[in-house]
Amino acid sequence: METLSQFPAAASATNSASPQQSQGKALIQTKGLVRTFKSRKGTVEAVRGVDLEVREGEIFGFLGPNGAGKTTTMRILTTLMPASGGQATVCGFDLQRDPGKVRRQIGYVSQVGGAEPMETGRENLLLQGRVYGMSAKEAQRRAAELVERLDMQDFADRLVKTYSGGQKRRLDVALGIMHRPRLLFLDEPTTGLDPQSRARIWDEVRALHDQGMTIFLTTHYMDEADGLCNRLAIIDHGQIVSQGSPEALKQEIAGDIISLGLDTQSNAVEQVTSQLRERPFVREIQPTPEGVQLYVSQGETVLPEVLRLLDAQHIAIHSVMLARPTLDDVFLRRTGRSLRESNGAA
C-alpha cells in the first residue's frame, strides 16, 4: 500500500493550495479495515470496513456508543490485534509489515490504564521510559518532569494500588507520553471520572495538542467529542456513519434553528411567514405556540439579516433564540437512534 507520509515533499507540493495542508500529513490512514471475532453463535463483525484519515496535529475523536467497534479499531491501530482485512498505515508504516516501527512512534492509554498496582507511579514511569530505550538518567529526568507537569508530587512515590481514579488517570496519561510519542491513542480517557478530573484530562490533552502531538481518542460522550476534537468520525455497528469537523457534521445534517417569540394575538406570524418564506437561506418555517421556528443554514450569519428584515416591517419580536444542533442530532439522523439511549442500553 502506498502511503502519503512516505512522500511528504510530494504531498505538500501538490496540496499547497489546499487549506488542509496546514494540518499536516496523514498519520493514520485506513482502508476497508475489518475485524471479525469467532464466537459460539458464529462470526461477529466488530469492525466492518472502516476508512479513516487522521492528519498530523489533529485531535481526532472516534465517537460512538459502547460496542460500536471503537476499541477494536484502536487495538488494531496500536498493533495489539491484527485486522482480519483491509489496510492501514500508522505514522507512515504499514501496520502489518512494520508493527515494530509503528510502536516506536505511538503512545497508548487503554481504558484500564495499565500501571502496575504493586509498584509506585514513578517506578512505572521509569520502566516505561527504559523499554523505549531511555538511559536510567534520562528516564529519571523525564519522570520528574511529568510528575511535576501533571501535579503528581503528592503520590508519585506511593504504590499505584492506593491511587484514586483521577490520580490513576493522570499517571496513565503520563505513561502514554513518557517517550514523547508523535501520535497518542487515548481509549475513553475520561470514562468514569468526576467532572473535575475530567476537565483536568481535557486541559492536558489540549496542552499536548498545543505542543504538536497528534491525538486519537475514543469517546461515547458527545460534549467531549464536540468540545475537544478538531475532527471526528462517528461509528456505529462497526461502520463509520459520518466523518468531519464537529461544526461541519452538525451543519451538514441539521442546519440551525432560530426561534422567534412573536405577538400571537396579531397577524405577526402570517407576516413573518410571508416575509421570509421566499428567502434562499430559509429551509423551513414552522409555527410554534410562542411564534415561529426557522430552519436555516448558518444561523449566526442569517440571524442579523432576519432581524433587520422584520424590523423594517415593524414586526414586534419578543424574544430570539439561536439553537445549534448537537452531535446527538447527527447520530440520530444517521442511525435512527439517540446516542444517549444507545449508551444507556449498553
Next chain:
Amino acid sequence: MAKLLRDSWLMFKSQLNVSRRNPVWVFIGMFQPVCYMLLFAPLLKNLVGVPGFPRGGAYNIFTPGLMVMMAIFGVGFAGFGIIGRLRSGFIERMRVTPVSRLAMILGTLGVDMCLFLIQIVLLVAVGLLLGFRPDPGGLALLALLLILAGVSMACFSYALALIFKDESGLAASVNLFVLPLMLLSGIMLPLTLAPDILQNVAKANPFAYAVDASRTLVAGNPGDASVVKAFVIIGVLALVTTFWATSSMRKAAM
C-alpha cells in the same frame, strides 16, 4: 541480543518489586516443602528394605523426588502472576511498546526461578538435618536439572494463563495436568513399586525421567545414561514451553 538482556533485566526488576511486596505468597511457597519433609518423609522410613524400594536411605530417595514435585506443583501455578498483570492492563501496555516479548517471559521467569531455588535450598537444609546425604557434585547438577524442569512448568503455566486469562480457568487446567504428572513420576513412592502398566504409562511423562535422574545424581552417578536422558528430555521441554509462552504473549489480549 543486548536488547533482549536489557529488556529482560528491566522486566525482572519490575516483577521482583511485585513479588517482594507480596511476601505472603513467598511464605506459602516455603511452607509446603517443609511440611512434606517433616510430616510425610518419616513415614517412608519403614518402607526401606521392602522389595522394589531403591537402595539408599529414605531421605536420599524422597528428597530429590520432592524437589521435582516442587518444580511441578509449586511452579505450576506461576501463571497466576501473569493473570494479575493481564487484568491491570500492564501486559497490554507493554505490548504496545517495543519491548521484547521473550524478555517479558524471561523477566517473570527469572523471579519465579529465584523463588524456586530458595525453596530448593530450604529443602536441602531441612533434609541435611534429618539425614539426607547427597553427593555434592550430583546435587549441583541436580539444581540445573531442576531449573530446567521449573522453566518448563512455569512457561506451561504462563501460556495457559495467557490463553485462559482468568484464575479459575488456569487453576482447573493446571490441576488437570499436575496431578497425573506428579503421581506418574514416582515422587511419593518409586515407580519400581508400580505394576507394569503404570510403569509403561509413566514413560510418556517427562518428569518421571527427571525424578529418576534426580535420585541417580544424589547417589553420585552423574555419568549415568538416565541423567543424560533426563537433561535432553527436560531441556527440550523447557525450550518448547518457553517458545509457547512467548508466542502466547505475542497474541495476548484481555
